[in-house]
Amino acid sequence: MPETDLEAAAEVAERLRLVAADASVPEESGRPVRFTVSIGVSAMVSDGDDIGTLLNAADRALYAAKNAGRNRVQVGALSVPAFGQARCRLSGGRPAAGCRASGA
Structure with missing residues (x-):
């Protein structure tokens, strides 16, 4: 998404994840099939x-999301010092892919 910072992109990805989690596709029998998505975001x-x-x-962040339990958005930063450690964290306090853990 051009001209979108990492925080805004992560918010859009989270909204997409929630929409997918709320959706269902009916089987021929009429039974609903539900699915989840994992999304990797980078900037x-x-x-x-x-x-x-x-x-x-973004690919590394996607696989980190899958490895962390799926059905989540994972943020990865290209240059942690330039971008800042605060944006390398997801809800739950876990560091994002490519980010080192910190006490903050």
């Missing part, structure tokens, strides 16, 4: 970042 934080680096960070 370019410096002029030196490129699309490949961005997608790689």
Whole structure:
């Protein structure tokens, strides 16, 4: 999402996750099938970042979300010092993919 910071992108991803969790698709029998999604979010934080680096960070965040229990949004930062540790955390206080744990 061009011109969108990491926090706003994570909020959009969370809204998408909630919509998917509330949706169902009926089987032929009429029984509803429910599903969940895991989403990895990343953002370019410096002029030196490129699309490949961005997608790689988002992919790492996606797999971190799946490994953390699925049905969640995981945020990954490309450059932690430039971006800041505060934005490397998800709800629950766990560090996001590519971020080091801190006491904050």
